[in-house]
Amino acid sequence: MNEIEVRFPDGNIIKTMYGTRVESLLDHFGKQDSAIVAVKANNELLALSTRLEVNASLEPVPLGSPEGTSIYRRSLSFLLAVAAKELFPDRTLQVGHSLGHGYYYSFSDEKKPTPEELAALTGRMKELVGKNIPIRFFYLSYADALEHFTKNNQADTALLLEQQSKSMVPVNECDGFIDVSIAPLVPKTGLLSVFELMPYENGFLLRFPPSGNYTTLDPFEDSPKIFAVYKEYKKWGRIVGVHSVGNLNALVASRIIREFIQIAEAFQQKKLAEIADAIYERRDSVKVVLIAGPSSSGKTTTAKRLVIQLRVLGLDPIPVSLDDYYVNHDKTPIDEEGKPDYECLEALDVEYLNEQLVDLLKGKEIETPSYDFKTGMRRETGGKKIQLGRRSVLILEGIHGLNDKLTSHIDRARKFKLYVSALTQLNLDDHNRIPTSDNRLIRRMVRDYQFRGNSAAGTIRMWPSVQRGEKKHIFPYQDRADIAFNSALDYELSVLKVYAEPLLKSVKPTMPEYAEAVRLLAFLENFAPIPSQYVPSQSILREFIGDSEFKY
Numbered sequence: 001m002n003e004i005e006v007r008f009p010d011g012n013i014i015k016t017m018y019g020t021r022v023e024s025l026l027d028h029f030g031k032q033d034s035a036i037v038a039v040k041a042n043n044e045l046l047a048l049s050t051r052l053e054v055n056a057s058l059e060p061v062p063l064g065s066p067e068g069t070s071i072y073r074r075s076l077s078f079l080l081a082v083a084a085k086e087l088f089p090d091r092t093l094q095v096g097h098s099l100g101h102g103y104y105y106s107f108s109d110e111k112k113p114t115p116e117e118l119a120a121l122t123g124r125m126k127e128l129v130g131k132n133i134p135i136r137f138f139y140l141s142y143a144d145a146l147e148h149f150t151k152n153n154q155a156d157t158a159l160l161l162e163q164q165s166k167s168m169v170p171v172n173e174c175d176g177f178i179d180v181s182i183a184p185l186v187p188k189t190g191l192l193s194v195f196e197l198m199p200y201e202n203g204f205l206l207r208f209p210p211s212g213n214y215t216t217l218d219p220f221e222d223s224p225k226i227f228a229v230y231k232e233y234k235k236w237g238r239i240v241g242v243h244s245v246g247n248l249n250a251l252v253a254s255r256i257i258r259e260f261i262q263i264a265e266a267f268q269q270k271k272l273a274e275i276a277d278a279i280y281e282r283r284d285s286v287k288v289v290l291i292a293g294p295s296s297s298g299k300t301t302t303a304k305r306l307v308i309q310l311r312v313l314g315l316d317p318i319p320v321s322l323d324d325y326y327v328n329h330d331k332t333p334i335d336e337e338g339k340p341d342y343e344c345l346e347a348l349d350v351e352y353l354n355e356q357l358v359d360l361l362k363g364k365e366i367e368t369p370s371y372d373f374k375t376g377m378r379r380e381t382g383g384k385k386i387q388l389g390r391r392s393v394l395i396l397e398g399i400h401g402l403n404d405k406l407t408s409h410i411d412r413a414r415k416f417k418l419y420v421s422a423l424t425q426l427n428l429d430d431h432n433r434i435p436t437s438d439n440r441l442i443r444r445m446v447r448d449y450q451f452r453g454n455s456a457a458g459t460i461r462m463w464p465s466v467q468r469g470e471k472k473h474i475f476p477y478q479d480r481a482d483i484a485f486n487s488a489l490d491y492e493l494s495v496l497k498v499y500a501e502p503l504l505k506s507v508k509p510t511m512p513e514y515a516e517a518v519r520l521l522a523f524l525e526n527f528a529p530i531p532s533q534y535v536p537s538q539s540i541l542r543e544f545i546g547d548s549e550f551k552y
Helices: 022-029 066-087 117-130 144-149 155-161 224-240 246-254 257-279 300-311 351-360 436-452 455-473 474-479 492-505 513-524
Strands: 003-009 013-017 038-043 044-046 054-064 093-100 100-108 136-141 168-174 177-180 198-199 203-207 288-292 315-322 370-372 375-380 392-397 415-419 483-486
Touching: 013 288, 013 474, 022 038, 038 066, 044 474, 044 513, 054 066, 066 100, 066 117, 066 168, 066 177, 066 203, 093 224, 100 198, 117 198, 117 351, 136 144, 144 155, 144 168, 144 177, 155 177, 155 246, 224 257, 224 415, 224 483, 246 257, 246 492, 257 300, 257 415, 257 483, 288 300, 300 315, 300 392, 300 415, 415 513, 436 455, 436 492, 436 513, 455 474, 455 492, 455 513, 492 513
Parallel strands: 003 054, 288 392, 288 415, 315 392, 415 483
Antiparallel strands: 003 013, 038 044, 038 054, 093 100, 100 203, 136 168, 168 177, 198 203, 370 375
């Protein structure tokens, strides 16, 4: 009873003592291309300091793996928090939106950090790296954790614990600094040598290596339009007093969440009205509105709500589905895995689309094609007949909308480009951000189950492929948009939680997707649930949970 059995990827099985730390077993993995920073035990991601208490199949998580990349970035953020707490104990450093290969940080007092302060932060982080100090993972009792975070001026973290009811709180510690543990970190600071603190706007960027690379930094690529949207929403969050999940949970507990939902929806509606106004101002030239964005960003509902706003202004918006311009299945390009690549530009009949757009702009009537997804064939007839009037404007929604190659025959002055993304301004607490990709993944998971019958495991399994497509076909063009629209709603994860948790719990420890399911479940634990009946019928959130006024 004092021994457990551990299986390794090469088939080797050993017996070891109950409570053995994972870090003592790393030699059994053999030589790796990069340092092992965590393990998967029975498909659950664990820190190396974790004690094993049951029979386990172990897999290494090297620094160069996708999970290792996430661990590196999370650990760098933790290292920065350690240094900032030591150097500026009376100031609160807050993490924000991702930008390029980095995270934006600012102080809550809104004072721009001086070059000397950034140099001091960089120097202290490098000192901690040079000392190769252990980053320990352990548990505190709930009472001890709450007392510690309250005493140490970590108010957002203490507020976050109000939603939790577990007797033990997972934490990470380094050089005397303790923070709540969201997911595993690297075992020692010496692994975090590649980073840069770069001045940016009213704060700075914590820059890190790109995915799959842990040795060098890429040149900085700015996204000013995306940052401007984030900055506006962050300011709005401060005005309404909801900048962290703890603030949101407090509204749920005090039963005034409905008022906040109304405000959040009204703010989003106001932004859509402003976009419609911008299109109207260019009504003499603009005839094609192109809407693009990553998966589950709410493009479809955004397009439908924008149509309403344009009609309010007296325009005649005509939606056109780019899906009907897919080439026949036998002409669909093949990806590197030998599967049909429906996300590349060549999967669309771009030349035919442009021919029809040119005819429309000449005043001719066209009949759109109709694509049958069951047969994988396109019919040249059977679509809708369209002719543009003086006040008409086409609405085209699809992932390639910002790529000029999609509408290469149309003059730029005749096009208006709208980029849609879910850029949540909420943080879990001052040091732990909510990734936009997590927000979209949970949206998609719920929608895929509600309307497509897909399991949570299936959505998790295909998500890396979706993200690869986004990096290739969408993100490089995001700053070519005329306007960026934020489709995130600060309350939405509290609603999605009710739908997503049962789906994630259906993913079992024997499945490879279990590690991601456990991580997302732990993430959603931080949110107080909000009933779906509070969500307005025209909300973007209805695209994912159902019962929308719109037809999809």
